[in-house]
Amino acid sequence: MQQGGPFKIVHVPKRALALAPEEVLIRQRVIAFNLLDVKQRDHGIGISHWPRVLGVEGAGVVEAVGASVRDFQPGDEVAGWQGSGAHEIVWGGAFQERVAVATHFLTKRPKNISLEEAASLPVGFVTAVCTIVDSLKIPLRFLPEAISTDGQVPSSVLVLGGSSATGAAAIQLLRRAYPSLPILATSSVKHKARLMDLGATHVVDYKSSSTVVADITAASPGAAGVDVIIDCVSAGASQTDICDVLDPAGSRRYAAVLTGVPVPVPEGVSHIVAGAYSVFEMKGGKEIIPSLARLVEEGVYKVPLPVRVVGHGLEELPDVLDAVKTVSGEKVVLTL
Ligand SMILES: NC(=O)c1ccc[n+]([C@@H]2O[C@H](COP(=O)([O-])OP(=O)(O)OC[C@H]3O[C@@H](n4cnc5c(N)ncnc54)[C@H](OP(=O)(O)O)[C@@H]3O)[C@@H](O)[C@H]2O)c1
Incomplete structure (x- = not known):
């Protein structure tokens, strides 16, 4: 065409x-x-x-x-x-x-x-894995050994766009790797039960934009804010105060999946570009998608x-x- x-x-x-x-x-x-x-x-x-x-x-x-x-x-x-x-x-x-x-x-x-x-499955899965492992350096140890990283585990994560294919994949990957990690997500109210089932600890309705920052902060550990944000849908382009939910004492990282819509990130926050194209450069990148069959058959990963x-x-x-x-x-x- x-x-x-x-x-x-x-x-x-x-x-x-x-x-x-x-x-x-x-x-x-x-x-x-x-x-x-x-x-x-x-x-x-x-x-x-x-x-x-x-x-x-x-x-x-x-x-x-x-x-x-x-x-x-x-x-x-x-x-x-x-x-x-x-x-x-x-x-x-x-x-x-x-x-x-x-x-x-x-x-x-x-x-x-x-x-x-x-x-x-493949695109959401590979995008979420690349974002978590390659962009944020968060290990997912149940993946094949070659897909390794030696980064730090965050103290909490907020997934913007939890009901997107990428977001739903990211939630369950993080939950599988870190059973007690606080994982907050935004989505429409109707997806709350599914996202909780995938592993989110709190789901905030992003459509209540006047209270979303306060709602996320209140739901974060000790109401101190979150450590890391993963933005799967360029939510920060419309919710421009979203970085106010980052814990001042945290790592203040904002991983934005490339969507073609730029996301403004304030000074003092690390803007990390994320996307599936990391497979070509990251260690073990070419093992990500082939690993899906085993992960799904073993119940490690479900259709999100x-x-x-x-x-x-x-x-x-x-x-x-x-x-x-x-x-x-x-x-x-x-x-x-
Ligand atoms: N760079 C890359 O390698 C790469 C790879 C894959 C995808 N992408 C891009 O990433 C984006 C997401 O792709 P996808 O396939 O994961 O998405 P998707 O499944 O098409 O996303 C749809 C979902 O996004 C949610 N959503 C939309 N705006 C939102 C907002 N402001 N806050 C919270 N949730 C919001 C909707 O939530 P509700 O229904 O709950 O309202 C809907 O469920 C797309 O722009 C895609 O082109 C890039």
């Missing part, structure tokens, strides 16, 4: 999909939508040239494997981070019937969840958000993609 659309279905001969040695060819069965899809369609975020195949997340069945692939074989059901465009790194494109993806972006479908649920099928077939994709703009505490997917 070109920037702004419309989407165009193009038939490509199968032989044009030559596989690199580390890639597998996936017959796509599920496309999971992300807000990035709409931002790329409408504003060309991270797209250096058009036409492009969009789509960053999905799941399907392996049809063929590249010459060096050992861990996957035809017939395996897999889910993955299937495309990009940012940082001049381009691969795949989930909005296709067949997509070639390198194995380090893939996990086998965990046996205890559906393919739709599996499709909903409910999954809703909004359409079927590539023909329906242009009409249903906008559903991601109003997503609230769920992942929306299209089946093929």
